[in-house]
Amino acid sequence: MAERTITLLIVDDHPVVRDGLRGMFAASPDFEVLGEAADGAEAVVLAEILDPDVVLMDLRMPGSGGVAAIAELTRRGLRCRVLVLTTYDTDSDTLPAIEAGATGYLLKDAPRDELFTAVRAAAEGKTVLSPAIASRLISHVRTPGNEPLSTREREVLALVAKGTSNREIAAVLFISEATVKTHLTHLYGKLGVKDRAAAVAVAYDRGILG
Template sequence: MNSDELDVKKITVMLVDDHPMVQGGLRACLSFYEDIKIVGSTTEGKEALNKALELKPDVILMDISMPFMNGIDATEIITEQLDDTKVLIFSMHDSAEFVTSSIQAGASGYILKDTTSEEVYYAIKAVSNGKTHFSSSIAKVLVESPVRAGNEKLTTREQVILSYIAQGNSSKEIARKLNISFRTVEAHRRNIKAKLNIDSLAELVRYAVNHGLVES
């Protein structure tokens, strides 16, 4: 097996952070993992859009506070244009406002800059596999933020579908995984929102985390 074949199995990662020391630290800690390959980096959100379209990485490690375009706006545009690229927020901000805005923008996870290198690696692996990952303190923020929930409980099928939704799967993807029709998934999605009195994806993810339906 040649080196090119080995590269195919690596998770390609792009770094977006306006602090060179942070990028240097990430490169150093991720260099120990043979299944991670950093394919590019940039220091601001607007340039991240062009590089993401060019490189199409599996995962983008995205800061929030950056010049020209913040990471949340960049995340929203990137996730709309690149279905196979997952964005993992890597930030010092731990407020509910930043967390929920990031999730609404399409981020698959949110970890803090004081996290360990092992968790950074685990988070990259998780989101690259279509899951979500939140630092424990971020998961706590989601749990403690009030969720508008009704009294009706979800059925087992609805819980499974909500779990897939919270992991970033589209209705089409959920239908394929559960071997049911797209229309059935959409009907379940409407029922879930009605039962929980929830409209936004951020609140659905928060509910899923709070009730153990998604990994944190």
């Protein structure tokens, strides 16, 4: 049994999923669910108000998604740890979530005991990754310089190539300017460049654009 009660915020756009998770955690004296959110924007507001130990975060939600919310929670310096709980384990989902500041990443088919263990570990600041995600990340680390751009990074780069400003990119993609800058920093690193012009030139040279 945990030494203290771990407080949670559940973030998912499906009410049935939220109800199921709430019921699961309510059945254990080790956890207390403080609230629920249906999208990323609501999650950020509630996390600031409720101050949970752990945020269980879905990634793909209408409106404001999980990655943008994780980045905003990180930017605001909130103490909560974010444990991603999603159906997806693709590179375009996994890597941006972890880069944005997620403490862990589990798939929704994880057994109850594994989920409980992951939440306890996340509350202590430990990294928690499902085996499939861990092996995927290791393969990326082993091939520096050849790391593919995520779907969102490609979208940002395509808009940069059209001469779009950070503010305009944020408006088009429904994300914050801070998130745009984060994506730019990541894709600069992956392409081995330091500015927008060089990024576009290298992207065309490698066939990423056009």
